[in-house]
Amino acid sequence: MENVSGNIHRVPAVLAGARVCGQQEDVAEFVSRTGARFSIPCLRAKDLHSILEQDRAAIANLPLQEILAFLNRVGKQWRSTEYPRRRLYVRQMCTVLGYSKEAAEAEADRIAILLNSHVRMHDMIEAELGSRFIMDDWVVREDCMVRALPRGLIVHILPGNVPLSGAISMVRSIITKNLSVLKVSSSDPFTAVAMALSFADVDQEHPVTRAMNVTYWNHDQQVGRDVVHAADAVVVWGGGEALRFARANAHEEASVTCFGPKHSLALVDTSAGVGDAARGLAHDVTIYDQQACFSMRRVFVRGPLDPFLEQLRFELDRHSRLFPSGQLTADRAAQIQLGLRLDEFLGSEVEIGANREWALAVGPPSAMPVEHPLGRVLYVHQVESFSEMYSFIDSSVQTIACSPWSVVEEQRDELARRGVSRLVELGLAHLFRIGGTHDGVNPLQGMVRMISAEASADVFGKGMVLRLDESKMLEAGTLKEFVL
Known part of the structure; x- marks a missing residue:
């Protein structure tokens, strides 16, 4: 350049x-x-x-x-x-x-x-x-x-x-x-x-x-x-x-x-501890300033909330030093602040971090606006059961990050049925593992043509007991014996 x-x-x-x-x-x-x-x-x-x-x-x-x-x-x-x-x-x-x-x-x-x-x-x-x-x-x-x-x-x-x-x-x-x-x-x-x-x-x-x-x-x-x-x-x-x-x-x-376009969210059970969950969530919120499809934009918390929020504030401050947020235009900064004022109007308790590096909006799931303002704004919803968030899950959700890992094992069948593409542990949302899918597909398959050279008639094939000559079978009336 x-x-x-x-x-x-x-x-x-x-x-x-x-x-x-x-x-x-x-x-x-x-x-x-x-x-x-x-x-x-x-x-x-x-x-x-x-x-x-x-x-x-x-x-x-x-x-x-x-x-x-x-x-x-x-x-x-x-x-x-x-x-x-x-x-x-x-x-x-x-x-x-x-x-x-x-x-x-x-x-x-x-x-x-x-x-x-x-x-x-x-x-x-x-x-x-x-x-x-x-x-x-x-x-x-x-x-x-x-x-x-x-x-x-x-x-x-x-x-x-x-x-x-x-x-x-x-x-x-x-x-x-x-x-x-x-x-x-x-x-x-x-x-x-x-x-x-x-x-x-x-x-x-x-x-x-x-x-x-x-x-x-x-x-x-x-x-x-x-x-x-x-x-x-x-x-x-x-x-x-x-x-x-x-x-x-x-x-x-x-x-x-x-x-794309997709969005992602997190599930946390605080009864299993808050340290790893807060650290992983802070990482998945700050990386790419929530611009990525896999960025965590809201979290559903099952269990005590206050100890988790205290640890989360600490980790968000720490990750803001590790990954300071990118520069915002005046219009984008104003858009975020207007969004936070709307959150307060809708019933959320809003907290803004030092130097406006992050913000938390704590409230019921219904309080979250239709359009997320991005810019390290995290919506926190305390729930009695994770089933309360099922109505927010469809094929537009790419990644759900969980802590502890047992939440994945508990929720994966229902979340998969509702259209989620990926389930990961909190803190690993940006790491697409080998063997995993990307938005529900194996990307390399769309980049190649698959060609096959099929075995000759002399190769019976698994489960077959006769040479593959259907004409003779039709003549002999033995087609049904093709596979025994």
């Missing part, structure tokens, strides 16, 4: 792994919550033509171990706080997007961890596709040999609320050997660009580097609709408008995987 005349921060695009700076007439300009002005090159018709000419199978035949080794090399760069690309990224997140230094450094650390997680990537493929070898070779599965092949061109419409989401989407596409087009959000134009350019820092000509395209388009641009329609798969993160755009413009044969 360059700071140019007029104090406009110019964010480059990336085409086939190479940095591209837009001309004045080809850029979209924005003002961030810090008041910083920045511009992003918009996807042009000639850029789309260039992307569509790229080989969709460019990394299809690259052994997975080579892909993971390359990502590992890039990750080692990100692990160093002296890596120039990382330092630039942290500065961008702070000065332009208003992240605290601590939160920006933590996000850079998470990118490093993701890229260095080659063992976990093998496990992810194993868990979601059935075998860690399936991207490279045919794998025996019952009476068939099965292989996963990349879809081809995947368009990712990225979110702006959780920077790591864009990095995860990119890595999923890479390990399934696809060509990627990543459309950044105006709320975070930096993460995908920094990732793609860090690949070029390691090896400009590496096939993975050249399989990366990072760009932007305004919602009303025809070129955006065209690139989505040309994709073999679309991964879309965000609100209802983004999801509708993807579904409306994707090709009928394309796979469309949607993440």
